[in-house]
Amino acid sequence: MHQRRLGSERVDKINVGLIGLGTVGSGVAKMLLSRGEFLARRAGVGLALKKVLVAHPRRVRPVRIDPRFVTGNPAALLEDPEIQVVLELMGGIHPAKELVLKAMKNGKSVVTANKALLAHDGAELFRAASRAGVDLYFEASVAGGIPIIKSLREGLIGNDVEVLYGILNGTTNFILTEMYRGGDGRSFKSALEEAQSRGYAERNPSLDIKGIDTAHKLSILTLLSFGKAVRPDQIYVEGIEEITANDVRYAHDFGYAIKLLGIAKRDGDQLEVRVHPTLLPNNHLLSSVSGVHNAVFVKGDLIGELVIYGQGAGKLPTTSAVIADLIDVARNIKYKSPQRVPPPLAHPRIRRVRRVGEIEGRYYFRFSCIDRPGVLARIARILGKHRISIASVVQKDRRREHIVPVVMMTHDAKERDVEAAFDEIDRLSTVRRKSVFIRMERG
Ligand SMILES: NC(=O)c1ccc[n+]([C@@H]2O[C@H](COP(=O)([O-])OP(=O)(O)OC[C@H]3O[C@@H](n4cnc5c(N)ncnc54)[C@H](OP(=O)(O)O)[C@@H]3O)[C@@H](O)[C@H]2O)c1
Incomplete structure (x- = not known):
């Protein structure tokens, strides 16, 4: 040097x-x-x-x-x-x-x-x-204002980081918080308007709500915590526009909060780097992060779990x-010591970044289908065929021959199997809107 x-x-x-x-x-x-x-x-x-x-x-x-x-x-x-x-x-x-x-x-x-x-x-x-x-x-x-960079570059430098999740965008966290508000939530559109009127969201909010801003920040944190340069266009990114107030409420009924997370985790020589709405158990430290606040959760082999929380902008x-x-x-x-903290070094073991289809985890599903005998059984059969097992199911607001939401939580499943099952389910004549899945993290 x-x-x-x-x-x-x-x-x-x-x-x-x-x-x-x-x-x-x-x-x-x-x-x-x-x-x-x-x-x-x-x-x-x-x-x-x-x-x-x-x-x-x-x-x-x-x-x-x-x-x-x-x-x-x-x-x-x-x-x-x-x-x-x-x-x-x-x-x-x-x-x-x-x-x-x-x-x-x-x-x-x-x-x-x-x-x-x-x-x-x-x-x-x-x-x-x-x-x-x-x-x-x-x-x-x-x-x-959260000193996460210094923490990763100095305070945690002796750790092999296993997982990092972050609520890295205050605008989207404010919107998701407003969409729940003690169960008496509001629509995405109305929550976005509230964020704009309070100056928390830009007039053109797409960088925030589409998850791109979070992807920029996750790219930086991934380089620091895993020594891997992953450009934002190499990160799987999903925003929060498709989340409904009902999803937020149903997730809560199951004991979860929905957060837009930037997630980076290492599994052997592979890395997952992704941004998407995520169900987190209500007792997870990040679940209670509300409004425009940010927080980052890091799990390192020496430190165990660490959360750092505060104001993410302003x-x-x-x-x-x-x-x-x-x-x-x-x-x-x-003190004549420039470069005292050197640039991030490459992780010796990470070989590749996984595609999103390769990930495995638990899921929240919402189907909008006609309330008719046999519909649920048919969906369950298709899920079973694709090796997806259901942990719990709730049929909300039942009304015969009307479109009603059916909400499920799964056991561990492969994303590739979820996509294949959804292709098939969305072709059923009794399923009237595009079905929705949201990934879960256990914490
Ligand atoms: N705002 C936040 O809360 C926040 C939080 C974290 C990080 N950041 C980051 O901080 C940076 C600044 O954000 P900001 O919100 O302070 O931006 P801002 O309010 O839009 O201010 C940008 C400033 O840059 C000057 N500028 C623009 N183009 C220039 C050019 N070609 N040459 C010289 N000066 C130029 C502008 O000059 P004029 O005033 O003369 O037009 C203005 O003073 C961004 O990278 C942003 O992502 C912001």
């Missing part, structure tokens, strides 16, 4: 260049400007905001910054030899990637909150950081994560 030549001079102050002055950037700028002394004492070195790069330099900002610090010209920040750390808080892949690469090439360490960039190009960025002998820190990219929690990274990087510069 290339190491920068570092002199023996004392470092009393670290100059910081900030890219982006939006929700997160303005929070970070405000902290640096208003808590300078406090942060310097905590860091053991002064932190000075030297330049800020934005798209619209003349825009009036909620945070008061000397206009001489603000620029629209990337070179003014990236070519400034006095700036040692760049905070990339603009988001998006381009031009953020080019700016980060250029900063590192110019010998500057980088702190970023950019999950999309890391999920798509993390491996390339880590290589570039290694080559330049600088740090790349990214705590704010997953679960906002100006102040995300600022907390960026400042923590900045202080780590500043200390590494001060």
